[in-house]
Amino acid sequence: MMKIRKCTQDDIPSIIKIESLSFKYPYPSIVFYNYIGQNFYVAELDSKVVGYAIGDVKRHLIVSIAVHPDYRRKGIGKALMNTILKNMHDYAILQVRVSNKEAIKFYKKLGFIEKELLKSYYIDGEDAILMFKSLD
Ligand SMILES: CC(C)(COP(=O)(O)OP(=O)(O)OC[C@H]1O[C@@H](n2cnc3c(N)ncnc32)[C@H](O)[C@@H]1OP(=O)(O)O)[C@@H](O)C(=O)NCCC(=O)NCCS
Numbered sequence: 001m002m003k004i005r006k007c008t009q010d011d012i013p014s015i016i017k018i019e020s021l022s023f024k025y026p027y028p029s030i031v032f033y034n035y036i037g038q039n040f041y042v043a044e045l046d047s048k049v050v051g052y053a054i055g056d057v058k059r060h061l062i063v064s065i066a067v068h069p070d071y072r073r074k075g076i077g078k079a080l081m082n083t084i085l086k087n088m089h090d091y092a093i094l095q096v097r098v099s100n101k102e103a104i105k106f107y108k109k110l111g112f113i114e115k116e117l118l119k120s121y122y123i124d125g126e127d128a129i130l131m132f133k134s135l136d
Contacts, residue, residue: 002076004083007032007040007052014049015042022066025123035063039087043067043076051076055084055092062094081110091135095121095128107131 007015012032019026032040035054043051051067062084067077085092095118096103104114112131121128 001046002079003044004041004079005044007036007042009033009036011042011049011052012036015052018049018052018066018068019064021069027064031063039084041080041083043080045071045076051080053077053080053084055088057088060088060090060092062092077106078110085133085135089136092133094131096131097122098127098129104129104131 012029015032016026016029019032032054035056039055039057041053042049050071051065053065054063055061056063062081065077065080065084067080092112093115094107094112096107098117108114110133112133114129115132116130118128118130120126
């Protein structure tokens, strides 16, 4: 059974694993430690952490979301995103690589719209799309 719950210190190693399987440039672990106790949730399937999402309430920002590659397209990302969005107000924004077509489709499905192109946003020179969703 799938369960969404708040992230604890003990979840960080599993999250770092998912992060490394999901991104060419993973976030350093300090980012995850810093968000513990905030709007940071994990998805647990049969006692295994299979995904996570972080929403920075003050900055109205989706910091990161990822689901283990073996568990995608099962509604886990959507459940995580809906959980963090419930704790956010007014609007939410995020940046996504222009090449990340899957994530862009996912965000659009969840009601985000493409707002702006951020040229050379990433360290390797790739552009980002700034996406926006109105909340409340
Ligand atoms: C983006 C991500 C979190 C989506 O997680 P997920 O659990 O697979 O998503 P869900 O199963 O909840 O998908 C919900 C809907 O989004 C859309 N969607 C999700 N992944 C998609 C894909 N690869 N292609 C097309 N549409 C997709 C679909 O409409 C899907 O509904 P459906 O499966 O009934 O058609 C996941 O692909 C991931 O971890 N990617 C790598 C990390 C990443 O890029 N994160 C975002 C960085 S900005």
